[in-house]
Amino acid sequence: MNIFYYDIAVGLPLRQCFTYKSKDVITKGKRVIVPFGSKSIVGIVVKKIAKPKSLKGLKEIISIADEHSCFNGSIFETITWASDYYHHPIGEVFFSFMPTLLRKQNDKIIMDPDNNAEYKLNEEDKKLKLTKEQKINLSKLNKVEKFSPSLIYGVTGSGKTEIYLQLAEKFILQNKSILILVPEINLIPQLEKRFKDRFNGDIGVYHSRQTPNQRLKVWLRSKFGGIRIVIGTRSSVLMPLKNLGAIIIDEEHDQSYKQAEGFKFSGRDLAIKRAQIENIPVFLGSATPSLQTLKLVKEKKFKKFDLLRRVDGKKPPKLIPLDISDSPLLGGIAIQTMSIIEAAINKKEQVLIFLNRRGFAPLYECDNCGWVAKCSSCESNLVFHKSKKRLICHKCESVYGVNKTCPDCQSNEINTLGAGTERVEEVLRSTFKKVPIIRMDYDSTRLKGSIEAIYKKANKSKEAILVGTQMLSKGHDFPKVTLCVILNADGGLLSPEINAIEKISQQLIQVSGRAGRNNNLAKVIIQTRYPNDENLKQIKTGDYRLVSEQCLKTNKSLNMPPYSTVAILRATSPSPESCFKFLDKANNLLNDKKNVSVIGPLPSIPLKIKGNTRNHLIIKSNTRTYLNRVLKYLTNEIQTWPETKKVKWTYDIDPYDMS
Ligand code: ADP
Ligand code: ZN
Ligand code: ZN
DSSP, rough: OOOOOEEEESSOOOOOOOOESSSSSSOOTTTEEEEEEEEEEEEEEEEEEEOOSSOOTOEEEOOOOOOSSSSSSHHHHHHHHHHHTOOOOOHHHHHHOGGGTTTSSOOOOOOOSSSOOOOOOOSSSOOOOHHHHHHHHHHHTTTTOSOOOEEEETTTOOOHHHHHHHHHHHHHHHHHHEEEEEEGGHHHHHHHHHHHHESSSSSSEEEHHHHHHHHHHHHHHHTSSSEEEEEEGGGGGTTTOOOOOEEEEETTGGGGBOOSSOOOHHHHHHHHHHHHTTTEEEEEESSSSSSHHHHHHHHTEEEEEEOOSOOTOOOEEEEEEEEEEEEOOETTTHHHHHHHHHHHHHHEEEEEEEEOOOOSSSSSTTTTTTOBBOOOOOOOOOOTTTTTEEEOOOOTOOOOOOOOOOOTTTSSSSEEESHHHHHHHHHHHHHSSTEEEEESSTTTSSSSSSHHHHHHHHHHHHSSEESSSSGGGGSSSOTEEEEEESOEEEHHHHHOOHHHHHHHHHHHHHHHHHOTTTTOOOOOEEEEEETHHHHHHTTOOOOOOHHHHHHHHHHHHHTTTTSSSSEEEEEEEESHHHHHHHHHHHHHHHTTTTTTHHHHEEEEEEEEEETEEEEEEEESOHHHHHHHHHHHHHHHTOOOOOGGTOOEEEEESSOOOOO
16 A cells, blocks of 8 residues: 655644645645544645655544645645735644634534636626726736736726726636725725625625634635635735635735735735746736836836826825924914814815824823833833723733722822824814814724725715724725824834834825815815925925935935845744843854844834834845845754743844844
C-alpha cells in the first residue's frame, strides 16, 4: 500500500508546517483533520513531500474534511506569497482568509449550496448619461483585459461609482464575477444599493459585523458561482469568486485597508497581487491616491485615468483657513465659526462638522492638583463618554466608572477638558434647538442599520448638522451639505509623524469633497491657529496633485517610503527590561549588515497596553529584496533565542504607523 507524506499548516502562530502521513492522495489547499498534541485540529495541506528520513513519531491524517479544496490555485498562491512577503506564520495567513466556521471541527463542510447565479441589467435603473470625461475614461478602461493596475484618479464628485457600475456590467455580461473592495463597513450599504438598483441578481457582502453563518454562506455561494458580485472590506480580498473578471479597490488611499492587529496585511496590496497572479484587471479609485500608487504611476507600472471635473460641472469648494488663535472655543467651535454655521442653517442648508475625536472630552482632570484619569494598563488618558457615563480607554477599550472626587486630593473640582464629537453635538443642540443634529462616529454606527438611518435622516431633513470623525470624510454622498467645518486640523498639520502631511491633506480634501455636491456656494472652513503654515497654504488650493508632488519630493530626499522599504519589529512583554533587551539583541545582529539601517529600540506609543510594555525597531532598506533577505535571516535567528519565552514579537511590513 502506498503511503504519502504532506506538509500541513495549522492555525497557530508557528512559523513551520508539520509533516503527516496518509494513505490518500490529497490536493493542496484542502482542509484535513490532524492530531496535534492531545487534540485534533483543522489543518491545510500545503504540499506533498518526499518520504522523510526519519519516520519517528510521524502521525497520520485523521480525515479529509471536504471533497472540495478550501484554497484553489491562485488563492493558494496569493497566500503563500503573503506569508513570505509579510513574514507571517503561514497557518495564520490561511486561517485569516477562511470563514470562522471552517476553522474549527464541526459539521460545516465545503459543498456546493446552489446553482449558478443569473444576472440581468435592471432596465428600470436608468443608466446615467456619462459626461464626456467619464465616457472617454470608461472606453479606455474597458480595453484593459489582463493584469495592468489602473488608477482612476477622479476628484470627489466626478462620478467614479458610475464607472465602477458600468465596468462591472461588462464582466457580468461575460459571465465573469467581480469583487469590489471598500475600506470601511459603513461604505458598503451605499454601494450595495447602487449595485442592487443596477443588477437583478444577488449582491453578496462580506465584512466582520456579519454572523459566522452569514459569512460562510456568502463565501460558499461565491466559490460555487451562486454569487458573482461581492462588495466587502479587506477580509474579503481573497473571496473565492468563480471566474473572477476584475477587482475594484475603492478609496485605495485609505489606511483602513491595512489590518492593524495580528496578520498585518494591506487589503489593497494583496488585491493587486491576486490580480497579478490571476492575470486580471485591477481598478484603483481615489480622489487622493496614496504616494505609493502615484510613484508607481510615475514609473509607468500603473496606468492613470484622470477625471478632473465634477459631474455637476461645479468648481470644487473653496478651502478657507480661519484664524482662531484669539478666539475662545465652545466645544471646539470658535465664535466666528458658530456664526458661519448659523448663516448656513438660516438659509436652510446642511452643515458637516469634522472632528477626529470621539467621545465627549479627551481629558478628565482635577483642577485642584492636576490629576488626570489614565488607563491603569496602558497609561494613556481616558476619554470621557457622557452618554455612557463612563471613562473609556481608546487604546484597549477598557471601561471605567466616573469618579466624582479626585483620588489624589479628594477635591470635587473635577472637570473635562477639550472636545470630542459628543460635546460638539451637545453644544450644537443647545445652540440650534430645532435643527436635526446627526452624529456619525464609531460609537453611533455600531448597530446594524444605523448608517442607513443616518442617510435617511439627512435626506429627509432640510437644514441639518452632521457631526463626525474621519468616518464622515470617506466616500459618503450627502448632497445637501454646503458647508464643511474642520475643527482640529492643527493636530495633523503639526504632527511629527512621517506621513502626517499626506494623511491630513487626504483627509481635508476628502472632507471638502462632501460639500457642495449640488451647490455652487460650497465652502470649507478650516479652524487653525497657524493660518500661515506652508503645508496648509498648499492644501487650501484643494489641488491634491500639488500636495502629493511635494510629499513625494520630500520623501525622496529623506529616503522614506515609497522610495525605500520599511519593516517594524515590534516587541511586547510584561517585563520592560526583556522587551528592550530583545530588540537590542536584534539591533546588534543587524548592525554590520550593509544596505539596511536600523533605528531603535524605541518606545512605542502608547508605551504600555494591558500591562505589557511595547518597544519597536525600525528596519529600513533601499530594496525590497534585500529587506526580505535580512528579515528571513533575522527570523531564523530570533527563533533560537531563549528571550522569546518572555517576549512576543511581530513584524509590521510597510507600516502606516511608525510609533
Ligand atoms: P465620486 O465617487 O467620484 O466622488 P460619485 O460616483 O459618488 O462620485 O458621483 C457623485 C454624484 O454624481 C452621484 O450622486 C452620482 O449619482 C452622480 N453622477 C455620476 N455620474 C453622473 C452622470 N453622468 N450624470 C449625472 N449624474 C451623475
Ligand atoms: Zn486632585
Ligand atoms: Zn487601556
